[in-house]
Amino acid sequence: MTADTTRAGGRTGPDDDDAERVLDWVVRHAARLGEAGAVPLRRIRVSTAALAVDVEWAEAAGAPPAPAPAAPSAEAEPPGTWIRSPMVGTFYRSREPGAPPFVEVGDVVEPGQQIGIVEAMKLMNAVQAEQRGRVSEIAARDGSPVQYDEPLLALVPAD
Template sequence: MADKKSGIDQALIRDLANILKDTDLTEIEVEQEDLRIRVSRTIPAAPAPTYYAPAPAAAAPAAAPVAAVAEAAAPAARNNKNAVTAPMVGTAYLSPAPGARPFIEVGATVKEGQTILIIEAMKTMNQIPAPRSGKITEILVQDASPVEYGEPLLVIE
């Protein structure tokens, strides 16, 4: 067994460890003839982000009817089988760049696979394609507004 230990190529192990570090991989394995080397590392977890809820605002009498209308519209859209829902949590953008023309407008016809909006998640811009062809009858989100997973974004009839 001492012979096998002295035959291990320490330079190879160092090279594999450097590859892990350079590529942000967590594990690498190499096998040559009867020698198999596996190098792995654990990456320290980033601290969980802290979220603070905004302080409750004093309810103004005029705000109640608006909230009631929004709450009534949301369930109707959520139950609509033609609603396109958010595939992830993030910030929805209706145009490719600030000030640019929006991807879609109410009344526009879209084709399956056409980009209908962008959701930014973790500083990555994710193009959201139309799941089917049809006519845009409602856009349920505002530009640069936060969206939750499964939230209705728009309706394609």
């Protein structure tokens, strides 16, 4: 690791040690996040590129399911489960230019399977499916900028 990083124009940005300290702080305080909810934590996801922490609690027994978040566009989303961008960046459908896409419409994906990449600040962040399903639509174009929580692709139950 380097002591600091020089940016264009000679300005010095945060060093890797700062990023490690922030990550260490988040890990140390994850237990507090778990205790803050009325139900157990299901997942904590930490992203870099200006740091985003995504916390998800399990649903309480007998509680009605939480309403789905509103779509970022005015158009209604087709039915299915959407895999959304975990951060702001550029979405890529394949590992490198000219390579076959990770998934196509009609493919069945399994939990943990990579479906794309979001590049943020020159870091390539894998986007993975969290559940099994058949790809019914790919909303994000290859090489297009995406926002946090923007729909990337839709999954419908696989036969």
